[in-house]
Amino acid sequence: MVRMSRQVNSKTQIRVCSSGDENVLSLIGQATFLEAFAGVLDGQSILAHCAGAHSIERYRSWLADSRYKLWLAEISPGNAPVGYMVVSPPDLPLLNLSDRDLELKRIYVFSRFQGQGLGKRLLQKAITEAHIYSAERLLLGVYKHNNAAIGFYTRMGFHKVGTRKFNMGGLECDDYIMELALASESVHLENIL
Numbered sequence: 001m002v003r004m005s006r007q008v009n010s011k012t013q014i015r016v017c018s019s020g021d022e023n024v025l026s027l028i029g030q031a032t033f034l035e036a037f038a039g040v041l042d043g044q045s046i047l048a049h050c051a052g053a054h055s056i057e058r059y060r061s062w063l064a065d066s067r068y069k070l071w072l073a074e075i076s077p078g079n080a081p082v083g084y085m086v087v088s089p090p091d092l093p094l095l096n097l098s099d100r101d102l103e104l105k106r107i108y109v110f111s112r113f114q115g116q117g118l119g120k121r122l123l124q125k126a127i128t129e130a131h132i133y134s135a136e137r138l139l140l141g142v143y144k145h146n147n148a149a150i151g152f153y154t155r156m157g158f159h160k161v162g163t164r165k166f167n168m169g170g171l172e173c174d175d176y177i178m179e180l181a182l183a184s185e186s187v188h189l190e191n192i193l
């Protein structure tokens with residue numbers, strides 16, 4: 001496992017996305033969402049969600065919006081995408097939102113490449129970005145039954161601060177809202193990264 005971890009990490013590059021990446025983001029966004037939730041959530045709702053939330057146009061608009069930052073993880077040889085991440089202004093039903101908050105809107109790694117440190121490397125990029133913007137919190141919404149992701153977020157220092165209803169392709173899902181307090185996180189980060 002340790003050898004595999006080193007292998008994947010040494011072969012995987014994480015880069016910031018720019019205009020022109022909308023097609024690849026749409027592809028990996030849909031593919032990873034389908035992979036994560038097939039057999040868990042309703043298939044037609046997954047497809048409806050992907051058609052909108054992972055459309056080329058959606059990613060094109062985010063890439064054109066300076067408030068959004070997107071990353072791709074690509075593996076060599078070939079530089080095929082194996083993961084991606086989106087950080088955005090917060091769109092979460094919390095009463096105490098401020099302009100010092102950011103949302104970890106999406107973080108997905110293909111299952112073949114999970115559990116080998118890539119998610120942590122992606123999150124490290126988001127945290128570095130949040131520090132650049134002097135953000136105080138990184139927030140996220142996660143399906144309340146997605147125990148694996150919640151385990152990852154908890155290990156990374158997030159904790160639950162609320163709940164929301166999330167419309168996933170017409171299906172109402174219960175999500176947890178989680179927070180990573182960035183002011184106190186720098187010490188912790190030295191431990192986890």
Ligand SMILES: CC(C)(COP(=O)(O)OP(=O)(O)OC[C@H]1O[C@@H](n2cnc3c(N)ncnc32)[C@H](O)[C@@H]1OP(=O)(O)O)[C@@H](O)C(=O)NCCC(=O)NCCS
Nearest residue numbers: 036108109114115116117118119120142148149151152155
């Ligand atoms: C969540 C996800 C991005 C995490 O990425 P990953 O590459 O698998 O995670 P890493 O290998 O970098 O793990 C980092 C740390 O979290 C821990 N961790 C990972 N999954 C965990 C789990 N289910 N429970 C507890 N800890 C976990 C690891 O052990 C590791 O700890 P360490 O630093 O002590 O070694 C990835 O699993 C994924 O894409 N899942 C499917 C999509 C998804 O659910 N995305 C989130 C939607 S809200």
